[in-house]
Amino acid sequence: xxxxxxxxxxxxxxxxxxxxxxxxxxxxxxxxxxxxxxxxxxxxxxxxxxxxxxxxxxxxxxxxxxxxxxxxxxxxxxxxxxxxxxxxxxxxxxxxxxxxxxxxxxxxxxxxxxxxxxxxxxxxxxxxxxxxxxxxxxxxxxxxxxxxxxxxxxxxxxxxxxxxxxxxxxxxxxxxxxxxxxxxxxxxxxxxxxxxxxxx
Amino acid sequence: xxxxxxxxxxxxxxxxxxxxxxxxxxxxxxxxxxxxxxxxxxxxxxxxxxxxxxxxxxxxxxxxxxxxxxxxxxxxxxxxxxxxxxxxxxxxxxxxxxxxxxxxxxxxxxxxxxxxxxxxxxxxxxxxxxxxxxxxxxxxxxxxxxxxxxxxxxxxxxxxxxxxxxxxxxxxxxxxxxxxxxxxxxxxxxxxxxxxxxxx
Numbered sequence: 001x002x003x004x005x006x007x008x009x010x011x012x013x014x015x016x017x018x019x020x021x022x023x024x025x026x027x028x029x030x031x032x033x034x035x036x037x038x039x040x041x042x043x044x045x046x047x048x049x050x051x052x053x054x055x056x057x058x059x060x061x062x063x064x065x066x067x068x069x070x071x072x073x074x075x076x077x078x079x080x081x082x083x084x085x086x087x088x089x090x091x092x093x094x095x096x097x098x099x100x101x102x103x104x105x106x107x108x109x110x111x112x113x114x115x116x117x118x119x120x121x122x123x124x125x126x127x128x129x130x131x132x133x134x135x136x137x138x139x140x141x142x143x144x145x146x147x148x149x150x151x152x153x154x155x156x157x158x159x160x161x162x163x164x165x166x167x168x169x170x171x172x173x174x175x176x177x178x179x180x181x182x183x184x185x186x187x188x189x190x191x192x193x194x195x196x197x198x199x200x
Numbered sequence: 201x202x203x204x205x206x207x208x209x210x211x212x213x214x215x216x217x218x219x220x221x222x223x224x225x226x227x228x229x230x231x232x233x234x235x236x237x238x239x240x241x242x243x244x245x246x247x248x249x250x251x252x253x254x255x256x257x258x259x260x261x262x263x264x265x266x267x268x269x270x271x272x273x274x275x276x277x278x279x280x281x282x283x284x285x286x287x288x289x290x291x292x293x294x295x296x297x298x299x300x301x302x303x304x305x306x307x308x309x310x311x312x313x314x315x316x317x318x319x320x321x322x323x324x325x326x327x328x329x330x331x332x333x334x335x336x337x338x339x340x341x342x343x344x345x346x347x348x349x350x351x352x353x354x355x356x357x358x359x360x361x362x363x364x365x366x367x368x369x370x371x372x373x374x375x376x377x378x379x380x381x382x383x384x385x386x387x388x389x390x391x392x393x394x395x396x397x398x399x400x
């Protein structure tokens with residue numbers, strides 16, 4: 001049974017941006033200056049940043065942060081976990097009253113960036129959770145991204161906008177029918193590594 | 201009901217090491233040279249590394265990789281997800297026949313390193329999953345690490361050996377009673393940031 005009774009629910013993402021560069025501080029700070037986070041609650045410490053608010057803004061902000069950091073040309077990655085419906089979370093923050101107008105899409109849409117991403121969906125508290133996961137993997141194969149199987153995760157390759165569209169859609173679809181959902185991801189751009197898989 | 205009937209189960213970790221340095225390639229390569237991964241199956245691509253095998257070796261190898269990278273003094277972080285009992289996973293790999301002797305503890309134990317870590321346990325397919333999570337959070341407060349609450353995660357601060365002991369114990373305890381368990385984590389060392397929380 002869902003516990004949000006038709007009202008909008010507060011979502012969040014706990015994430016870290018990793019610029020593999022001596023200039024990591026400058027890249028993080030300049031990225032945060034370019035991204036509008038006014039529609040999300042935000043808290044940063046030395047391990048992660050947590051943002052909370054409407055789902056549309058959570059995905060708008062995380063995508064914008066990754067894109068603005070990646071456009072520096074440096075090897076950057078971002079890891080984190082999206083979450084909604086956590087029984088330990090508090091709802092009703094003022095950020096839920098924001099409009100749905102995306103603050104970062106105008107500047108993000110100008111940035112073209114290829115990336116690789118691995119993500120895992122975790123619908124919690126449900127015995128049929130694997131069905132929900134497989135439904136989203138099947139759907140993702142109908143999109144513009146290249147989908148492949150990895151241990152414990154699904155790999156998406158393509159344009160960052162397309163990758164985030166798959167992440168957001170998968171998350172939105174599952175949370176519509178499962179109260180508590182989390183989704184872990186790691187996305188990487190400008191890696192000097194060959195995409196070839198190395199196995200020992 | 202558990203599906204492993206008393207036999208050892210294959211565990212795994214999908215993770216990425218992030219050295220925030222121009223020398224990230226050298227740090228990753230020199231770290232991998234110092235860490236003995238002979239007792240785990242390993243696959244690396246440009247987004248993550250996946251290791252699989254006995255639980256004891258999964259934690260031995262991930263801790264050793266983080267410690268050897270952190271001892272360079274650079275700001276390094278590691279993000280990933282431990283997993284066991286995934287219905288999509290294959291069991292019975294030859295790596296399950298390895299002895300329990302830890303290959304990296306002798307060299308790891310010489311490295312003293314403070315770190316901050318955020319982790320989240322996800323016992324899957326169970327309606328009582330929050331109880332399992334709270335049991336481990338309560339237990340972690342009896343250990344050497346400093347435990348604090350974060351949105352969607354639990355924060356551990358202290359020596360890296362103690363942090364990994366908490367991660368491993370929590371994972372082992374939950375997987376003993378829940379078939380499919382995942383645990384996401386981000387651990388960070390040598391950050392130039394103040395540990396002070398910044399909130400907007």
